[in-house]
Amino acid sequence: MITREPTYSDAAGNAWVGVWRAAVLELGSIGRAGSMTAQSLVMLPLLLATRRSRRELARQLYITGIKSLALITIVGMFTGMILGLQVGLELRRYNQELYIGSAVMVSLLREMGPFMTGIILAACVGSSMAAQIGTMTVNDEIAALEIMSISPVRFLMAPRMAAMVLMTPILSFYTCVLGVIGGGIVGLTQLNVPWAQYINMAMDVAHLRDLYVGLFKALVFGIVVTSVSCYEGFTTTQGAVGVGQATRRSVIVSILLILVLGYIITRLFYDL
Amino acid sequence: MIRFKQVTKRLGGRNVLDDLSFEIKKGEIFIIVGPSGTGKSVTLKHMVRLLTPTSGSVWIDDTEISAANGGELDRVRERFGYLFQGGALLGWISVADNIALPLREKTKVSEEEIAQRVADALRMVGLENDGDKFPSEISGGMQKRAGLARAIVRRPEIVLYDEPTSGLDPVTARTIDRLIKRLNEELGITSVVVTHDLQGALLSADRIAMLNGGRFVEVSEPKTFVASDQPEVRGFLDAQFISKKGLAGM
Numbered sequence: 440m441i442t443r444e445p446t447y448s449d450a451a452g453n454a455w456v457g458v459w460r461a462a463v464l465e466l467g468s469i470g471r472a473g474s475m476t477a478q479s480l481v482m483l484p485l486l487l488a489t490r491r492s493r494r495e496l497a498r499q500l501y502i503t504g505i506k507s508l509a510l511i512t513i514v515g516m517f518t519g520m521i522l523g524l525q526v527g528l529e530l531r532r533y534n535q536e537l538y539i540g541s542a543v544m545v546s547l548l549r550e551m552g553p554f555m556t557g558i559i560l561a562a563c564v565g566s567s568m569a570a571q572i573g574t575m576t577v578n579d580e581i582a583a584l585e586i587m588s589i590s591p592v593r594f595l596m597a598p599r600m601a602a603m604v605l606m607t608p609i610l611s612f613y614t615c616v617l618g619v620i621g622g623g624i625v626g627l628t629q630l631n632v633p634w635a636q637y638i639n640m641a642m643d644v645a646h647l648r649d650l651y652v653g654l655f656k657a658l659v660f661g662i663v664v665t666s667v668s669c670y671e672g673f674t675t676t677q678g679a680v681g682v683g684q685a686t687r688r689s690v691i692v693s694i695l696l697i698l699v700l701g702y703i704i705t706r707l708f709y710d711l
Numbered sequence: 712m713i714r715f716k717q718v719t720k721r722l723g724g725r726n727v728l729d730d731l732s733f734e735i736k737k738g739e740i741f742i743i744v745g746p747s748g749t750g751k752s753v754t755l756k757h758m759v760r761l762l763t764p765t766s767g768s769v770w771i772d773d774t775e776i777s778a779a780n781g782g783e784l785d786r787v788r789e790r791f792g793y794l795f796q797g798g799a800l801l802g803w804i805s806v807a808d809n810i811a812l813p814l815r816e817k818t819k820v821s822e823e824e825i826a827q828r829v830a831d832a833l834r835m836v837g838l839e840n841d842g843d844k845f846p847s848e849i850s851g852g853m854q855k856r857a858g859l860a861r862a863i864v865r866r867p868e869i870v871l872y873d874e875p876t877s878g879l880d881p882v883t884a885r886t887i888d889r890l891i892k893r894l895n896e897e898l899g900i901t902s903v904v905v906t907h908d909l910q911g912a913l914l915s916a917d918r919i920a921m922l923n924g925g926r927f928v929e930v931s932e933p934k935t936f937v938a939s940d941q942p943e944v945r946g947f948l949d950a951q952f953i954s955k956k957g958l959a960g961m
Contacts, residue, residue: 491815575801583799583858586759587813588785594816 472670475592476662479669482590482597483604492598499602503564507610510559515614518555519621522546527630536630540640543622548649549709552615554701556607557660561693565668568599569689572672573682581673596669600662607661608654615653652708659700664693712737712901713758713869718767718777719925720753727753729925730767735903737868740895742904742912744947745922751905752796754922755871758903759791760784771869789817792867796874798858800846807833807842810861818865832860835890837883852879859887863894870894872904876911884908888915909951913937921947 486492526542572595575581584591619641626632671689675681713735720728727750735741743751756762757769760776769777776787800809810829814820820828833839836856838849846854855875862870872891876884888911894900906912912919913933920930923943929936937948938955948954 578797579795579799580801582761583793583795583861585761586788586791586793587817588788589813589816 468670468674472666475596475670475673476600476666478590478592479596479600479665480662482593483601485593486598486601495598496601499598500606502567503560503599503602504606504610507559507563507606508613510563511556511610511614512617514555514559515552515617516621518551518614519543519547519618519623520625522551522618523622523625524629527626527632531630536626536632537636538640539622539626539630539632540619540637540642541644544619544641544645545649547615547618547622548645548653550653550701550705552618553607553611553653553657553660554697556611556614556657557664557697557701558694560603560607560610560661561664561668561690561697564603565664565693566686566690568665568668569671569675570682570686572669573675573685576673576675577678577681591673596665599669600665603661603665604658607657607664611654611657612650648708652704656701656704659704660697663696663700667693667696712739712772713903714770715754715757716768716770718757718764718769720750720757720762721765722753726765726925728757728764731926732767733920733927733930735901737901738895738899740891740902740904740915740917742906742916742919743922744906744909744912744919746947747907749922750925751922752873755793755873755903755905758869758871759788759793789865790868792862792865792870794855794859794862794870794872794875796855796877797851798846798854798856800854800857800861802846805843805845806838806849806857809846809857810842810864813861813865828864829860832864833857835863836860837886852883855879856883856887859890863900866898867900869901869903872902872906874906875904876906876908884911885914887911891915909948909953913953 486496522543523539526546527536527539530536530538530542572581575595581591581595584594623632623634623637623641626637627634668689671685671692675685677684715731715733718728718731719726731754743754745751753762757764757777758771760769760779764777767777768775771787771790774783774787776784779787800806801812804812807829810832811825814825814828829842830839833842836859838853838856838860841849841853841857846857849857855878859872859875862872870891875887875891879887891902891904892915895902904912904916913936916933918930918932919936920927921936921941921944922928929939929941929944931939936944937953939945939948
């Protein structure tokens with residue numbers, strides 16, 4: 440059951456009881472969100488079963504991929520330009536500005552590409568998911584689905600999960616490509632680094648392993664943003680105010696998890 | 712068919728339902744009335760396990776729905792249609808697609824038959840020309856009627872109506888009341904209706920129950936109900952200008 444009853448309890452006797460209750464509630468939320476995530480991932484193959492579900496998947500791919508493309512393009516390009524400029528200014532002090540291609544490529548592939556993609560998708564797509572599902576929850580639409588024995592996880596969360604799982608790595612790669620181009624433009628126009636040399640230096644350090652780790656990170660970020668946003672939507676209460684709070688919480692929690700998981704994945708794949 | 716056994720529901724530090732026991736028979740139109748905030752919708756939500764009792768149990772025939780989960784809960788819920796207060800239509804698909812949704816998702820009925828059944832359901836609620844519109848393009852009352860069409864399109868055994876006539880003009884409200892009665896007479900659908908609209912209740916109910924303080928203070932047939940001397944019932948009837956003689960046509 441997705442539809443949840445409001446949790447009421449009498450006032451806590453002391454602060455520790457309050458903390459304990461909050462911890463138990465939070466653990467319960469994490470458990471339910473994890474369970475929904477697992478269910479939606481298991482249900483992904485079902486999305487190809489019927490024409491309606493294929494159409495819904497296409498709609499979600501469009502919302503996640505195409506509608507985010509303009510923003511991703513601008514952010515990707517400027518991330519590369521900022522990286523190129525900052526690193527280039529520092530390297531120029533040592534007459535080593537030729538190496539900005541390497542620095543930009545490594546930063547983007549390993550970290551900035553998936554990170555920026557995750558943040559943009561959390562802000563654009565995740566917030567929209569939380570708001571839409573939250574509104575459906577307060578309007579009894581989720582309850583209506585449950586009474587019709589239509590699983591809201593399969594009907595609403597699985598297509599969104601599939602779209603994010605497919606699009607986040609692609610968009611992350613796209614961000615990296617644009618970032619490298621942006622860094623190259625800065626190198627060429629402001630640091631006098633020839634384009635061919637910039638690309639050669641960049642490609643020299645572009646290892647497949649870095650690309651795979653970056654794409655894996657993007658995949659994890661996509662799953663996290665969908666899980667958090669859908670969970671916040673499904674557990675929305677208190678009408679319009681609740682929808683606003685759920686939307687805000689979905690963005691905050693997604694960004695925090697992207698930061699923490701980004702560090703953990705980096706630490707797991709790269710030895711000190 | 713539907714049995715509440717000593718159901719207590721505690722919400723927000725108070726007992727919204729307090730040791731409530733009653734039974735609704737198959738094919739009956741059972742109408743629950745009462746002031747706002749007395750737990751009418753809460754009672755309805757227990758019947759499909761959108762809420763679970765704090766204590767006590769709710770039974771649908773031989774299945775304790777208040778303890779059912781997974782496939783068993785789905786099987787019981789498939790016997791129900793539910794009309795929510797606001798209609799609860801999905802906003803991004805048309806009215807006709809909303810009505811077809813339970814058929815497409817939960818049955819193997821052909822598209823031709825789905826189209827036929829959707830057209831029939833739309834005609835029943837007077838929306839035969841509005842199937843292609845989106846919920847945002849029709850009025851609140853029409854959304855409610857579309858919600859009713861969706862509730863009955865699978866021909867459920869039991870339909871639960873949460874304020875089916877609130878916000879509707881008197882003519883449409885009586886049309887809905889007649890429709891509830893017709894569904895009951897022609898298809899044998901058991902109906903449980905939560906409403907403030909006593910006039911409609913008196914015309915269509917087999918039994919009327921008045922909920923107050925978490926318990927039924929009166930459960931009786933319409934004629935007995937209007938003659939009741941219970942102060943809560945009398946107050947409710949007087950507020951809607953209904954005398955002990957009841958309504959013409961009762």
